[in-house]
Amino acid sequence: MSETGPTPAEVGAALAGVEDPELRRSIVALGMVGDVAIDGGDVRVVIKLTVAGCPLKAEIQKRVGSAVAELGGVERVNVVMDAMTDDERRSLRSGLSGGLGNTSPFVDESSDTVVVAVASGKGGVGKSSVTANLAVTLASQGSSVGLLDADVYGYSIPRMMGVTRQAVMVEDLMMPVDAHGVRLMSIGFMTSDDNPVIWRGPMLHKALTSFVSDTYWDDPDYLLVDLPPGTGDVPLSIAQLLPRASMVIVTTPQLLAQRVARRAAAMAQRVDLPVAGVIENMSWFVAPDTGARYEVFSGGGGAQLADELGVPLLGRIPLEPAVAVAGDAGTPIVVSAPDSDAARALLGIADSLGSALRETAAPTA
Ligand SMILES: Nc1ncnc2c1ncn2[C@@H]1O[C@H](COP(=O)(O)OP(=O)(O)O)[C@@H](O)[C@H]1O
Ligand SMILES: [Mg+2]
Structure with a gap:
């Protein structure tokens, strides 16, 4: 010895x-x-x-x-x-908090978590990409961040964040999966692609309840929620489970898209959640060879919608192929190309979101 x-x-x-x-x-x-x-x-x-x-x-x-x-x-x-x-x-x-009696830890007045639900009128506008990148940005700035993927049918957060494994359970408690410093929960961690989820009303609500209440979120500074596109049952459930959430609406610049996004705002009103701001995505394109800037979808829909709702336009994000490549590769653009125009725009949005939330956070009671 x-x-x-x-x-x-x-x-x-x-x-x-x-x-x-x-x-x-x-x-x-x-x-x-x-x-x-x-x-x-x-x-x-x-x-x-x-x-x-x-x-x-x-x-x-x-x-x-x-x-x-x-x-x-x-x-x-x-x-x-x-x-x-x-x-x-x-x-x-x-010894771990959460999951006791199916109560949402985010309902309680004493919860300091800032909850932001990201909505859009229709799919394909970049809602999930924006949510994932904002979550990673906030985490990289030192906040503890949870991301709840509430898009149960069209979930894409696991792929965008590069997660291929299932979530671990400790007894009845689900452990969020950690990726890029963000704690994630998604239906994608519970099912396989060959087993599509066909859940309806009550079961859907039960699943979402479980995602909110039976997950070891551990009092994060922020909880971002990727809502499904449109105005179905999910936002209603989320509003019940996360009554102190603010909503952010993602739209593209086209006026038609903006009209559709208006429905998301109407939905926010119906479920009594304040809208903190609007994000316009795919706003312009810079040709890589000439450097010329094109407003691909003219319209200024983001600014108009924000005006109409009386909320700030939190920012505009260019259409940049690298955003899609990064999403497919599981490394969000703010990590894979932090100097790109899109990443800089997202960084600016994370900042304006902070101030917008402080504005909307005025107590309603
Ligand atoms: N700013 C952008 N530039 C280029 N591609 C983008 C941008 N934002 C999103 N995408 C791509 O567009 C597609 C739809 O985006 P996604 O975030 O899945 O939208 P949603 O969640 O609204 O359905 C994805 O392939 C994504 O990578
Ligand atoms: Mg999506």
């Missing part, structure tokens, strides 16, 4: 500094560390996962391995992956 190995206290401190990627708490505090054996420079650690097939197994193993390996005197680290017993998992679950 070598004299130079780490002490149990050193190993303990190193392990305490390792966070579970989804729960974002120390694995020691979560009760995930089992036996630790130190034999000179050889360290063996048993890690108990919440579920045996945890998709984050490799990531957790890597984090533990490198945290211990960095200690002086460590020559070999053996991280043995095990799973919690039912009792251990129940005890972990009871």
Whole structure:
């Protein structure tokens, strides 16, 4: 036995500094560390996962391995992956907030989370792209951000954020999936593409309730909601579950699109959510060869709609092929090309959104 190995206290401190990627708490505090054996420079650690097939197994193993390996005197680290017993998992679950009695944590007056539901009159205007990019931007600025994909039939957030795995459950609680610093929940984490969801009214409401209430959101600074296009049942459910939400409307510049977007505003009024602003997407195009700027869809629909509603136009985003490429690749444009015109526009919108929300956040009661 070598004299130079780490002490149990050193190993303990190193392990305490390792966070579970989804729960974002120390694995020691979560009760995930089992036996630790130190034999000179050889360290063996048993890690108990919440579920045996945890998709984050490799990531957790890597984090533990490198945290211990960095200690002086460590020559070999053996991280043995095990799973919690039912009792251990129940005890972990009871220490986590959320999911109790199906109540939305965002209804409570004491919740500080700023909830923003992103709506559009029709599909294809870039609502999901805008939502994903705003979420990533806010997270990169140091806010904790959740993104709820409420577009149950046409969900695209998992692909846009580059997530291919399913969500993990701890007992009855769903763990949001972390991507680009944002905590996501989507129906896409529950189903496979070969199993399309055909949910109607009550079941749809139940699913959304569960996404809001039975997900470990952990009091984020922001919760962004990607609504389905149009004015169906979902906005109504969301308004009930997230009564303190503000709405943002995405439109393209065409006057026709703007007329359709007006319906989203009418819907916001019907469900009693304030509209914080309008975002115009696909506003202009810069030819890569000549640098000439084209207003592809003339109209100025975003500004007109904002005027009509008496809310700010939060910004205009150019039509830029890189936005679509980034979305398909699972790395939003604000990450993949932060210097692009589109990314800069999105950054500006994240800023104006902050001030617009402060304006609309005046208490209504
Ligand atoms: N500013 C943009 N420039 C280029 N392509 C865009 C832009 N915004 C969105 N797209 C692309 O347009 C398509 C529709 O966007 P999406 O965000 O899915 O719209 P929605 O959620 O409103 O249906 C996607 O392929 C997306 O990548
Ligand atoms: Mg969409």
